[in-house]
Amino acid sequence: MSSPLKAKIGPSILNADLANLYTESQKLLDNGADYLHLDVMDGSFVPNLTFGHPMVKCLRNNIKTAFFETHMMVSKPEQWIAPMADAGVNLYTFHIEPVEDVCKVCRLVQEAGMKVGLAIKPGTKVEELTEYMSIADLVLVMTVEPGFGGQSFMADMMPKVEWLRQNYPNMDIEVDGGVGPKTIECCAKAGANMIVSGTAVVGASDQRKVMDEMRNVVQSYLK
Ligand SMILES: O=C(CO)[C@H](O)[C@H](O)COP(=O)(O)O
Ligand SMILES: [Fe+2]
Structure with a gap:
């Protein structure tokens, strides 16, 4: 039987021109992005600050149908579930490291009407995800800090x-x-099917070509 999984490319707009977030996001979608990966940082879980639910909501008001994932690099993911659901987020991916009761947070995310993703930092052992695999809709393996x-x-x-x-x-x-194109084969071979790519896609002169190329490589490894 063939795999039920699909190869999908979700550009991260982190390094895009945030003053033109709508235009940049729409351009990525017009060029074939399967979903948008929105990096939310709180300056506490990570040493950087980006944006929160008010901006995601404004983006959603302009982009009605695209699938939005928020990558919650925050110390208290439970705090942002309701506002992110209200902002129209489809997939709420949070890091397990700072969370005491991961199952409870997963349940709250799903009860708020979103899918739930579980992320791990490079220093976190993958086995730590085991007890949550039956509840998670997606797992995210970070390939940078x-x-x-x-x-x-x-x-x-x-x-x-x-x-x-x-x-x-x-x-x-x-x-x-x-x-990006240079590292995609490695990810595809290992078994990843959802690919976040920021700099390599946003900065490309032909975004469609880069995303198509990466999707094809990933699809070729899905059995
Ligand atoms: O979560 C992230 C960083 O914490 C970003 O999604 C990620 O870094 C994507 O950007 P790039 O492809 O340029 O590395
Ligand atoms: Fe991310």
Whole structure:
């Protein structure tokens, strides 16, 4: 039987011109982005600050149908569930590291009408996700230290992706950080099917070509 999974490319707008967020986002969607990956940072969980639900809501008011993922790099993910649901977020991906009761937060996210993603930093063991796999809709393996766009891809995170794919063949597995045409094969081979790519897509002269190329590589590895 063929895999029920789909190869999807979700550009991160972190390094885009945020003064023109709507235009930049719409351009990515017009060029074939499968979803938008919105990096929310609180200056506490990570040493950087981006934007929150008011901006996501404004973007949603202008972009009615696209699938929005928020990558919550925040110390208190439970705090932002209701406002992000109200802002029209589809997938709420949060880091397990600062959270005491991950199952409870997952449940609250799903009760608020969003899908839930669980993210791990490079220093977190992949086995720590095990007890939550039955409740999660997606898992995100960070391939850079969260906080900034434009960093170098950490190939040594790939065994985590391999382990997840072997044990959870039908789970959506996302990678994020330093992913682009040069590193996509590595991610695809390991078993990732949801690809976040910031700098490599946003800065490309032909965004469609870059996203198509990456999607094709990922699709070729999905059995
Ligand atoms: O979560 C992130 C950083 O914490 C970003 O999503 C990620 O860095 C994407 O940007 P790039 O592809 O430029 O690395
Ligand atoms: Fe991200």
